Amino acid sequence: MVSTLRSRWDSHFGGVLLACVIAAAATFLSEHYGAPAMLFALLIxxxxxxxxxxxxxxxxxxxSAKTLLRFGVGLLGLRLSIGDVESIGLGAxxxxxxFVMATLVFGALLSFLFGRRLAFGLLAGGSVAICGASAALAIASVLPPRSDREQDTLFxxxxxxxxxxxxxxxxxxxxRALGMSDLESGxxxxxxxxxxxxxxxxxxxxxxxxxxxxxxxKMVRVALLPVVMIVVMASFRGAQSQRVSVPWFLIMFIVLAILANTGLIxxxxLDLIGELSRWCLVIAISALGVKTSLATMVRVKPSYGIILIAETLFLLVIAVTFVMTVGF
Known part of the structure; x- marks a missing residue:
C-alpha cells in the first residue's frame, strides 16, 4: 500500500506543483492589481x-483539472445558504x-437541418445544455457504437x-454591459x-x-445529466445495459449545503473550508489553462462548429431574454 501511495505521489507531484505555483502567482497578481484571480490563473x-x-x-x-475541481465545487455546498436559494426562487x-430541455430539442433540430444524425444532435445539445465535455463523454457512453462516434465525441x-x-x-x-446585478449575472x-x-x-x-x-x-443543470442519459438510452437500442450514476461532487455539494444550513458547523x-475550496478552484482553473491549446481550439469542422455555436447562442439568448423580461 505504501509503495502504491508513493507511486501515485511521484506521478502527481509535478503537475499539481505546477498548478499550485500558477495559482499562487494568479492570487498574488489579483491581490495587487485587482483583477480576478481565476482569469489570471487561466491566462498564465x-x-x-x-x-x-x-x-x-x-x-x-x-x-488538478478534474478531481480537485470537482472536490472544490463539492465544498462550495457549505457556502450555499437557504437565502441564496430563496433569492433565485423555485420558479427560476x-x-x-x-432551458436544458429547449437546448436539447434545438440541437436535435439543427442536426437534421445540417444533415447530421440524431445521435450527434443529442450529443452536441447535451454538452451545451448540461455540463460541456463531461456531458459529451457521458452521453457518448450510452450511444450505440459507430466507427465515427469517437471522432464526433472528440470534436x-x-x-x-x-x-x-x-x-x-x-x-x-x-x-455587466447589460446592467445585470451580481445575482442576475450569477x-x-x-x-x-x-x-x-x-x-x-x-x-x-x-x-x-x-x-x-x-x-x-450549474448544479441544477448537472443534476439533469442522468435524466438525459436515460432518455438517450431509451432512444437507441443496444444501449440499455449502460449504467447511469449521479456525479459524486453533486451529491457532496447537496449534502454539505444541507449541513451548512443546520447551524451545526x-x-x-465554514470560513476555513471556504478558503480551501477557493484554492482548489484556482488550482483547478490553472490546470485547465495549462490543458487549453489555442491551436486545437480552432480545429473544427464548419458545419459541426455552426451547430455548437448556434446552440450556445440559443441558450444565451433565451436565458438573457428571461432575465430581462421576467427577472427574479
Whole structure:
C-alpha cells in the first residue's frame, strides 16, 4: 500500500506543483492589481501549455483539472445558504430545467437541418445544455457504437471547451454591459456556460455572491445529466445495459449545503473550508489553462462548429431574454 501511495505521489507531484505555483502567482497578481484571480490563473496556465503532456506533469495536471475541481465545487455546498436559494426562487430553477430541455430539442433540430444524425444532435445539445465535455463523454457512453462516434465525441469535447473558455471571459463583460446585478449575472453564468470549471471561473470573476449562485444553478443543470442519459438510452437500442450514476461532487455539494444550513458547523470551520475550496478552484482553473491549446481550439469542422455555436447562442439568448423580461 505504501509503495502504491508513493507511486501515485511521484506521478502527481509535478503537475499539481505546477498548478499550485500558477495559482499562487494568479492570487498574488489579483491581490495587487485587482483583477480576478481565476482569469489570471487561466491566462498564465495557457502560457504553460507546452507542459500539458510532459511526462512529469501530465498526470498531476489532469488530476488538478478534474478531481480537485470537482472536490472544490463539492465544498462550495457549505457556502450555499437557504437565502441564496430563496433569492433565485423555485420558479427560476424550473426555468433552468426548461432551458436544458429547449437546448436539447434545438440541437436535435439543427442536426437534421445540417444533415447530421440524431445521435450527434443529442450529443452536441447535451454538452451545451448540461455540463460541456463531461456531458459529451457521458452521453457518448450510452450511444450505440459507430466507427465515427469517437471522432464526433472528440470534436464536441474540443468545441464546447473552446466555446466555454471564450464564454468564461466574455460573458461577465457582456452581462455587466447589460446592467445585470451580481445575482442576475450569477444566474446567467450558471445557466449558460457549458463546463463547470468555466462557470466557477466566470462567476467568481464577477463576485463571490455571483460565484456561489452560478455554481448552484450549474448544479441544477448537472443534476439533469442522468435524466438525459436515460432518455438517450431509451432512444437507441443496444444501449440499455449502460449504467447511469449521479456525479459524486453533486451529491457532496447537496449534502454539505444541507449541513451548512443546520447551524451545526462553526463559522470558523465554514470560513476555513471556504478558503480551501477557493484554492482548489484556482488550482483547478490553472490546470485547465495549462490543458487549453489555442491551436486545437480552432480545429473544427464548419458545419459541426455552426451547430455548437448556434446552440450556445440559443441558450444565451433565451436565458438573457428571461432575465430581462421576467427577472427574479
Amino acid at each position: 496556465g495557457m502560457a504553460f501549455h507546452f507542459l500539458a503532456k510532459d511526462a512529469a506533469c501530465a498526470v498531476g495536471i489532469e488530476f 430553477v424550473v426555468v433552468v430545467v426548461g 464536441v469535447v474540443i468545441g464546447v471547451t473552446a466555446l466555454s473558455t471564450v464564454a468564461m471571459i466574455a460573458y461577465p463583460v457582456l452581462f 444566474f446567467l453564468i450558471g445557466a449558460t456556460i457549458h463546463d463547470v470549471a468555466q462557470v466557477v471561473g466566470a462567476g467568481y470573476t464577477v463576485s463571490d455572491e455571483a460565484g456561489v449562485i452560478a455554481t448552484f444553478v 462553526p463559522r470558523a470551520v
